[in-house]
Amino acid sequence: DEDLELLEHGEEDEDGVRYLPALPVIAIVGRPNVGKSALVNRIIGRREAVVEDVPGVTRDRVSYKGEWLDRRFTIVDTGGWEPDAKGIDASVAAQAEVAIDLADVVMFVVDANVGATSTDEHVVRLLRKANKPVFLVANKVDDARQEPEAAALWNLGLGEPYPVSALHGRGVADLLDQVFTVLPEISAVAKQEVGGPRRVAILGRPNVGKSSLLNKAAREERVVVNDLAGTTRDPVDEQIELGGKVWRFVDTAGIRRRVHLQQGADFYASLRTQAALEKAEVAVVLLDVSQPISEQDVRIIDLVLESGRALVLAYNKWDLLDDDRRRYLEREIEQDLHHVAWAPRVNISAKTGRHLEKLVPALETALESWDTRIPTGKFNAFLTELTQEHPHPVRGGKQPRILFGTQASTRPPTFVLFTTGFLDPGYRRFIQRRLREIYGFEGSPIVVNMRVRE
Numbered sequence: 001d002e003d004l005e006l007l008e009h010g011e012e013d014e015d016g017v018r019y020l021p022a023l024p025v026i027a028i029v030g031r032p033n034v035g036k037s038a039l040v041n042r043i044i045g046r047r048e049a050v051v052e053d054v055p056g057v058t059r060d061r062v063s064y065k066g067e068w069l070d071r072r073f074t075i076v077d078t079g080g081w082e083p084d085a086k087g088i089d090a091s092v093a094a095q096a097e098v099a100i101d102l103a104d105v106v107m108f109v110v111d112a113n114v115g116a117t118s119t120d121e122h123v124v125r126l127l128r129k130a131n132k133p134v135f136l137v138a139n140k141v142d143d144a145r146q147e148p149e150a151a152a153l154w155n156l157g158l159g160e161p162y163p164v165s166a167l168h169g170r171g172v173a174d175l176l177d178q179v180f181t182v183l184p185e186i187s188a189v190a191k192q193e194v195g196g197p198r199r200v201a202i203l204g205r206p207n208v209g210k211s212s213l214l215n216k217a218a219r220e221e222r223v224v225v226n227d228l229a230g231t232t233r234d235p236v237d238e239q240i241e242l243g244g245k246v247w248r249f250v251d252t253a254g255i256r257r258r259v260h261l262q263q264g265a266d267f268y269a270s271l272r273t274q275a276a277l278e279k280a281e282v283a284v285v286l287l288d289v290s291q292p293i294s295e296q297d298v299r300i301i302d303l304v305l306e307s308g309r310a311l312v313l314a315y316n317k318w319d320l321l322d323d324d325r326r327r328y329l330e331r332e333i334e335q336d337l338h339h340v341a342w343a344p345r346v347n348i349s350a351k352t353g354r355h356l357e358k359l360v361p362a363l364e365t366a367l368e369s370w371d372t373r374i375p376t377g378k379f380n381a382f383l384t385e386l387t388q389e390h391p392h393p394v395r396g397g398k399q400p401r402i403l404f405g406t407q408a409s410t411r412p413p414t415f416v417l418f419t420t421g422f423l424d425p426g427y428r429r430f431i432q433r434r435l436r437e438i439y440g441f442e443g444s445p446i447v448v449n450m451r452v453r454e
């Protein structure tokens with residue numbers, strides 16, 4: 001609940017600009033098998049793989065919340081896929097790029113027993129170009145006798161190597177103490193200016209037309225020159241005036257950068273998607289209407305739902321659609337995207353420019369829903385009417401009652417119901433459906449939580 005409070009009010013920096021707090025981000029980079037996951041587990045105090053109860057996203061999970069001496073942070077494990085020897089250089093470089101773009105601090109992990117390989121040296125060159133603090137972690141130093149091997153890593157030119165044993169915990173506390181001397185309280189990368197341009201992520205699987213859309217928008221409209229915080233290499237975000245308003249498109253560097261990976265392309269895309277979502281308020285998910293809707297499309301949409309951001313669906317390449325394909329498309333949407341039927345839909349062509357102007361009202365609608373607050377009195381009147389018309393079914397002789405409800409937060413609208421027992425999932429869905437029938441919430445996920453008072 002303290003989180004809700006913070007999210008509502010944000011924090012002010014020295015210049016009086018209000019920011020929504022974003023936890024500082026530590027990213028972990030390194031070759032396969034150097035012990036990145038073990039280090040993440042050690043740092044967040046996790047013993048086994050975290051099991052998410054959101055279907056379809058488990059294997060894509062890359063970021064975790066952690067806490068160290070009362071300071072909270074996000075840790076990103078960029079090592080979620082293990083390429084074969086051929087693909088290593090490219091995939092580790094891709095990890096490093098993502099880490100540099102989205103992290104406040106990078107931990108670069110090397111296996112002290114193996115020493116620095118040519119892949120490691122390649123990554124070091126990338127890391128040195130970015131002006132982000134980098135901690136060189138010499139892992140697998142299980143006892144003091146191995147420390148000279150760690151010291152040999154001074155050669156990499158990244159400063160002092162920190163000898164640790166992720167497996168046994170040795171040295172990890174010292175490492176974190178040092179990391180926290182430079183880690184900001186609020187992420188400098190993800191901090192979100194309140195009242196600034198609204199932040200949009202353009203998402204979709206490779207080749208759906210993300211960069212085409214971006215280019216078209218940037219060409220037809222005005223690109224607002226800006227000095228957005230980013231890396232020294234290139235700005236991560238871009239501001240474009242659309243429909244008379246300035247919008248901040250987040251992580252456009254990630255869209256424009258062409259990454260050619262044989263292995264791990266999916267994982268890389270997923271990493272990018274999550275990084276962009278962290279920064280965005282609303283996501284435009286592009287779908288390619290000339291192709292069947294795929295599992296990957298659905299997975300991306302589910303990542304948006306999980307993130308709680310507002311959602312607009314843009315059906316791209318409309319110029320390629322014929323009548324036959326069109327009938328199939330509508331059927332696929334009905335089948336595969338039924339759960340997001342509340343998202344505004346625009347049928348566009350990034351190539352011809354068809355209906356691009358419809359994106360702006362769709363974005364505005366979605367954001368407005370995302371920001372909506374229903375006063376407590378109204379919400380309780382809604383609950384009373386709903387439960388009178390459709391009481392909760394009796395279960396084992398008992399009938400849980402809703403005592404009271406309130407909207408705990410916006411962005412997305414999150415409701416809390418105080419009840420005398422657990423509500424059936426079906427009944428909760430019914431409440432959600434009713435909320436949408438009455439209040440719309442077009443383009444925003446809504447969350448209904450329960451607090452049971454026994």
Ligand code: GDP
Nearest residue numbers: 206207208209210211212316317318349350351
């Ligand atoms: P990204 O990987 O999502 O950034 O996709 P790109 O923007 O690179 O587009 C992939 C391919 O689809 C390119 O050959 C584009 O020219 C093409 N493309 C993108 N949008 C459209 C569209 O609306 N219509 C047609 N016919 N082709 C498109």
